[in-house]
Amino acid sequence: MDKAEIRKRLNDIQSLPTLPPIVSKLNEMVADEEITAVKLGKVIEKDQVLTSKLLKMVNSSFFGFPQRISTVSNAIVLLGFNVIKTLIVTSSIFEVMQASDVGLFEHSLGCATACGIIAKLRQIKNPEEVSTAGLIHDLGKIVIRSELPDEYEAIVEEAEEKGLYMRQVEKERIGFGHGEIGGILARQWNLPERLVFPIEYHHKPEQAPDFKEIAAIVHFSDILIRALGFGSGGDPWVPALDHAAWERIKLTKSQMKEVIAELDEKLMELQDFTLEIKLDG
Amino acid sequence: MQRIPIKLAKADMVLAKDAVTPEGQILCGAGTKLSEELIVRLRHQGVLVLSVQGHPVRMPGEKSLAERLKELDNRFSKVSSDPVLRALKHLIGEYWVVEEKGAEFLEKLKKEAK
Ligand SMILES: [Fe+2]
Ligand SMILES: [Fe+2]
Numbered sequence: 260m261d262k263a264e265i266r267k268r269l270n271d272i273q274s275l276p277t278l279p280p281i282v283s284k285l286n287e288m289v290a291d292e293e294i295t296a297v298k299l300g301k302v303i304e305k306d307q308v309l310t311s312k313l314l315k316m317v318n319s320s321f322f323g324f325p326q327r328i329s330t331v332s333n334a335i336v337l338l339g340f341n342v343i344k345t346l347i348v349t350s351s352i353f354e355v356m357q358a359s360d361v362g363l364f365e366h367s368l369g370c371a372t373a374c375g376i377i378a379k380l381r382q383i384k385n386p387e388e389v390s391t392a393g394l395i396h397d398l399g400k401i402v403i404r405s406e407l408p409d410e411y412e413a414i415v416e417e418a419e420e421k422g423l424y425m426r427q428v429e430k431e432r433i434g435f436g437h438g439e440i441g442g443i444l445a446r447q448w449n450l451p452e453r454l455v456f457p458i459e460y461h462h463k464p465e466q467a468p469d470f471k472e473i474a475a476i477v478h479f480s481d482i483l484i485r486a487l488g489f490g491s492g493g494d495p496w497v498p499a500l501d502h503a504a505w506e507r508i509k510l511t512k513s514q515m516k517e518v519i520a521e522l523d524e525k526l527m528e529l530q531d532f533t534l535e536i537k538l539d540g
Numbered sequence: 541m542q543r544i545p546i547k548l549a550k551a552d553m554v555l556a557k558d559a560v561t562p563e564g565q566i567l568c569g570a571g572t573k574l575s576e577e578l579i580v581r582l583r584h585q586g587v588l589v590l591s592v593q594g595h596p597v598r599m600p601g602e603k604s605l606a607e608r609l610k611e612l613d614n615r616f617s618k619v620s621s622d623p624v625l626r627a628l629k630h631l632i633g634e635y636w637v638v639e640e641k642g643a644e645f646l647e648k649l650k651k652e653a654k
Contacts, residue, residue: 527543
């Protein structure tokens with residue numbers, strides 16, 4: 260299969276659940292006028308299933324709000340519309356992921372948690388946005404898995420056999436890495452560049468045209484969560500560190516210790532959360 | 541610290557974090573030593589999980605510290621020449637040792653290594 264054909268496949272993705280219709284409506288509302296969080300919240304809350312999923316996500320430990328968030332408009336005020344929109348857009352994909360690849364699901368939640376901790380440490384304005392970028396950074400992997408299942412299997416096998424990283428084999432076999440694929444998709448969904456670039460460049464953050472700091476945080480969080488062995492990203496290895504990106508967000512030894520301790524504690528809570536989701540069915 | 545379901549709690553374990561109900565109500569504080577009576581009371585109040593000091597319970601399927609350290613090493617095998625990541629690996633290993641065996645144990649290990 261050549262690159263053009265893959266790109267075409269990505270353009271009309273069939274097997275992934277389509278975007279909930281509410282997303283285009285919300286996009287219109289936001290573009291249209293000076294809309295309030297309350298108004299937006301009301302529209303979302305008409306969909307009870309979506310609302311309960313959304314509230315479960317925003318209350319999960321990777322965002323780490325001390326108080327329970329009980330309404331959608333509250334969530335919009337606290338986390339920002341970008342985050343809420345991304346959670347809505349990706350909620351069906353996460354359902355697919357939960358069912359087909361628990362390891363990757365846990366890897367994603369763990370990465371989101373690490374992103375949030377480091378973003379707060381670096382006093383980034385909207386740390387929840389960075390968490391969200393971490394949550395969906397490996398989106399491309401799900402797409403490959405569900406759209407090109409034969410290729411996906413071959414990629415996993417070859418990576419294992421030759422002891423390579425997944426993305427090395429992805430490039431070779433389908434012409435794109437999962438970062439690029441995630442980027443293409445995120446763009447199709449009109450997610451903001453603050454989220455698109457970190458997804459697209461999470462393995463080469465310094466090449467991101469903008470938002471290099473967020474990309475660097477996602478890059479390092481991905482490494483950190485794999486280092487701890489939480490969840491699974493396909494192959495078992497800690498990815499290579501981009502040292503220019505590290506210079507950008509560098510943590511001291513004692514900061515690193517703090518991050519590890521806080522992350523470890525939150526990961527224990529996350530396990531309760533994923534267990535809860537499993538029990539909910 | 542370890543998070544355990546309350547039914548695995550035993551007398552003499554020490555709380556590493558506050559015992560809270562699922563609704564978020566704090567019932568007793570970190571540092572409290574558990575007794576049989578206290579455990580029963582906490583259960584009745586609806587507490588489901590407790591965070592306790594050290595690592596007193598071996599859960600089914602759970603790996604030993606030695607196994608975890610070995611796997612940690614394996615995961616880093618492709619990046620072992622990177623000084624930043626090597627430092628990260630050591631910090632994680634040390635954190636796990638301290639969590640499970642205490643800070644004195646780590647000091648002892650370090651001395652022995654010298
Ligand atoms: Fe990745
Ligand atoms: Fe990843």
